[in-house]
Amino acid sequence: MTDCKEGHINLPRISIVGGGIGGLSAALALQHFGYRVVIFEQARELREIGAGVIISPNAMHALNFLGVGERVANEAGPAEALVTRHFQTGAVLKIRTADYAERFGAGYHQVHRVDLHAALASAVRCNDPDCVFVGHCFEDLTQDSEQVVARFTNGKTFKSDVCREPLLQYCKERVTMLGDAAHPMTPFLGQGACIAIEDAMVLARAFAAASTFAQAFSMYENTRKGRANGVQLASRRQADEIQGATPRGANPGTGAMERGLYAYNPVTVPLTRASETHSTIN
């Protein structure tokens, strides 16, 4: 069980649009560093649907740091191997195994989405029981040098210091985005949720390290863009390989581990300033 961060919440108020895996991870990471967050979710209740999701070591580092890794690991089934099958015949194309904890310093788990979401949501609400607003579908926003005003389709508005919503670039003035809103990817590397969790961890670290929002957003974007966009493009290439869209026909492609994606640690990766931006994925 996570220790609630009672008395640890300080001034800037951050709105998060979307209470999915990325939004909740961002909320928890920001709360960890003392920020007040408010989450607006369009659904009438905060919940996930769907099946399993792989949480690989790169994302487990962040979940462990934020105090929910143990719960997620306990609720996950053991994932000893990743099996790639032909999408039409079901024939096994490749089996990938590793001692993940020993090799990467964190586990590899297949967890039900509902369990992962519930672990994040209860930790966030443990820190602040009133920070989630359901039934709030984001419509648009205005911002100036002082604040962001978000408007919702139910007619309500909310003022905050910074916000997160889908835009063409990660950050614009007092607004940034993460997860699928920033870099939607195909599911063929099993990394979309993991990358959203990485984004969340780095965003919160950037806030904790910077002295202005502009600096925090710049650090976040510069640290994350090469990594996240690189994985996004790699997931497209992997989709082509697995679905047989290349001259080679359907084949196992190059998995996330072989691409070195699990070696990334969002808790310790250096925060990058503008001049140091570079892509980390081929």
Ligand SMILES: Cc1cc2nc3c(=O)[nH]c(=O)nc-3n(C[C@H](O)[C@H](O)[C@H](O)COP(=O)(O)OP(=O)(O)OC[C@H]3O[C@@H](n4cnc5c(N)ncnc54)[C@H](O)[C@@H]3O)c2cc1C
């Ligand atoms: C078949 C499949 C398998 C996958 N398997 C894996 C896997 O094994 N491992 C992995 O890491 N990733 C996997 N992914 C990817 C992963 O599910 C996504 O990348 C991840 O859920 C992204 O999180 P997110 O928070 O950015 O977006 P979401 O989870 O989509 O959350 C967005 C939230 O925002 C809310 N919202 C949207 N618009 C508004 C609005 N206007 N106002 C208010 N709220 C709004 C939505 O209701 C939702 O709750 C898979 C995806 C698919 C499709």
